Amino acid sequence: MAKKETYEAKAEEMLLPIVESHGFELVDVEYVKEGGTWYLRAYIDKPGGITIDDCELVSRAFSDVIDQNDFIEDSYIMEVSSPGLLRPLKKDKDFYRYLEKPIEMRTYKMIDKKKEFMGVLKAYNKEQITIEEPDGALRVLQRNELALVRPYVEF
Numbered sequence: 001m002a003k004k005e006t007y008e009a010k011a012e013e014m015l016l017p018i019v020e021s022h023g024f025e026l027v028d029v030e031y032v033k034e035g036g037t038w039y040l041r042a043y044i045d046k047p048g049g050i051t052i053d054d055c056e057l058v059s060r061a062f063s064d065v066i067d068q069n070d071f072i073e074d075s076y077i078m079e080v081s082s083p084g085l086l087r088p089l090k091k092d093k094d095f096y097r098y099l100e101k102p103i104e105m106r107t108y109k110m111i112d113k114k115k116e117f118m119g120v121l122k123a124y125n126k127e128q129i130t131i132e133e134p135d136g137a138l139r140v141l142q143r144n145e146l147a148l149v150r151p152y153v154e155f
Contacts, residue, residue: 007031007040007072014069015042018061024054027083028090031076038076043083050082089149095124102152103131107145117141118152 012029019026019042027043044050044058059080066078089095089103104118111117117139119131129149130140 004031010071011040011042011066014065015058015062018058018065019044022054022057024050024058027087027094031072038072038074039079040072040076041079041081043081043087045083055080055082085153086150089151092124095121095129098151099124103149104152105129105131105141105146106148107141108147109145111141111145 008029008031011031012026015029016026024044024046027045028041029043030039030041032039032041042058042062044054046054059078062080063078066072087094089098098121101121102118103121104116107115107117109115117131117133119133119139121129122132122138123130126143128140128142129146130138133139
């Protein structure tokens with residue numbers, strides 16, 4: 001397991017009891033480098049949406065725990081936030097929540113001369129995602145071909 005995945009898994013393990021003790025859902029944890037700075041981000045949610053106070057509550061508790069179990073070698077910035085309206089679908093529970101709802105997907109490489117696909121989520125498993133495209137056709141894409149899957153929202 002790469003350093004990034006190790007850090008994310010360990011942070012998730014420490015965060016989960018904190019988040020669940022407040023009745024929140026831990027949506028995702030990511031360790032990413034942006035503009036030369038490392039970020040450890042936790043995304044939390046709850047029915048009705050997450051507030052700034054909720055983020056602060058989890059951030060303070062997690063900060064105490066991570067300070068006691070300092071396992072990240074690099075310097076980094078820790079953030080706790082809402083996943084937002086267009087949060088990526090990553091876990092089975094995310095896909096289950098969006099069955100029969102519109103999603104958009106972006107692939108790493110061109111497939112049928114395009115990289116963006118939109119349709120209603122019909123099925124998913126560990127290897128594939130099936131959508132019904134606007135013309136009624138079913139399209140099956142391999143999960144390892146997908147750079148991004150998220151809800152489709154028309155503005």
